[in-house]
Amino acid sequence: MDVCLLSTGCGLEFLLVLCGLEFSWSCPHHCICYTTPSTVSCQAHNFLSVPDGIPPDSERIFLQNNKIHRLLPGHFSSNTVTLWIYSNNITYIDPSTFRGFTLLEELDLGDNRHLRSLAEDTFHGLIKLNALHLYRCGLSSLPDNIFRGLRNLQYLYLQDNHLKNLQDDTFMDLHNLSHLFLHGNRLWSLNQNSFRGLRALDRLLLHQNQIEWVDNLAFHDLKSLTTLYLFNNSLTELSGQCLGMLPALEYLRLNDNPWSCDCKALSLWEWLKRFRGSTSSVGCQMPDYMVGKDLKELRREDFPNCSPTVSNSESRAQTNNLSGTVNPSMNRGVAVGSGGQTNIAHPSRPGRPRTCTKPRNRGSKEKGDNEVHHSKEVMADKEDSSPNFTEGGKHDHTSPDGTVTRRKHKCTPRTTVRPPSGVQQVNNNAAPSKSLLHFRALIVALIATNTEYILR
Secondary structure, eight states: HHHHHTTHHHHHHHHHHHHOOOOSSSSOOTEEETTTTTTEEEEOOSSOOTTTOOOOTEEEEESSOOOOOOOOOTOOOOOOOOEEOOOOOOOOOOOTEEEEEETTEEOOOOOOOTTTOOTTTTTOOOOTOOOOOOOOOOOOOOOOEEEEEETOOOOEEESOOOOOOOOOOTTTTTTOOOOOTTSSSOOOEEOTTTTTTTTTEEEEEEEEOOOOOEEETTTTTTTTTOOEOOOSSSOSOOOOOTTTTTTOOOEEEESSSSSSSSGGOOOOOOOHHHOOOOOEEEEESSGGGGGTTTTGGGGGGTOOOTOOOOHHHHHHHHHTOOOOOOOGGGGGGGTOOOTTOOOOOOOOOOSSOOOOSSOOOOOOOOOOOOOOOGGGGGGGGOOSSSSOOOOOSSOOOOOOSOOOEEOOOOOOOOOOOOOOOOOOOOOTTSSHHHHHHHHOOOOOHHHHHHHHHHHH
16 A cells, blocks of 8 residues: 555556556656556656656656756667657757667657757667657757758658748658648748658648748659648749649649739649649739639630740750759749749759659559557647648548548559668579579489389
């Protein structure tokens, strides 16, 4: 009975036993610990710092909804697999805090509104990290190379910060990233190399920013992207060539932008006529005679004085012949490739021109369950960071106008799944092994001997 009085209550311990969880008696004060799997739960106790006495073999540590303000080396051990510290008052993270955490798979630092800045090497070495939560942290910029080496990362939550721009190649190492959440920031432009390297990206959420300028090649690496949200920004135009670089696109949201439906919109109008996926309305805000109309519903006759847009092959040839970089800050609000207008030239990567608008493969798409699942014991108070997506293999998308569109599984999966490092794949064309060759030679010799004996 004395032991029960020292813990958080016999009732809770009894429930843990009923659930098949072995209770651990080596546990920080006011925390709950159990060993299957080894877990420390210290949520919602107004801790001002990480509590002492966390067992070094703890795989899961839950510290959300406290008042912790600093993270330092030694607070956690390198055995940690899941670490939740969201909804605290963290203002500083020592760059060595997670040094050597090669087993860490999920790190949730979200909703620490006064964090504001991170050192470049804060996450270096987290080679198994699968999900990183940095939403609502007051971040105004991201250091160079902050995501370097995170090649297993699939989910990156950066929404509801104060990010104004994305430096080139920020996500270059994230070869397996499938979900990138950047909505609710202050981004105003998307440059040519803002998303370079994200070849496995499936969903890119950029809504509720201040985007008014998109480079013609901003999406050139996003060959697997199926979902793009650009609604509620400041876009007046967007070239069809820009969207033509997204061959797997299925869901596009462009509503609540101040679209200009004059000759500058002809390129986008032509692309929308060819697009076979789901799109929102594209409400015209200018010129006056177009206000209230939907660009998608216009006809070619509504652009009587607009010269035809440059064909895809000609446009690519022109782009590939250009060199140098145009500073987007000098041309805010101007997109590339608008029909009948003076275009701003932006360079392309050297190499053979690529066909960006060829017909998509209409084969069936069976998508696996790739959402992040969290532990049930503390999920009740964890905010859902991706409200538009349901768990499971079929994802329902809620559009801004309240309608729900269901994924139709139209495209074949494009995300590359690589074997773990050091694991060699079977080569079906490889030569037979020496032992197999010896065995075959022995069989042939026996057959020859038996045949000679029978003939005698």
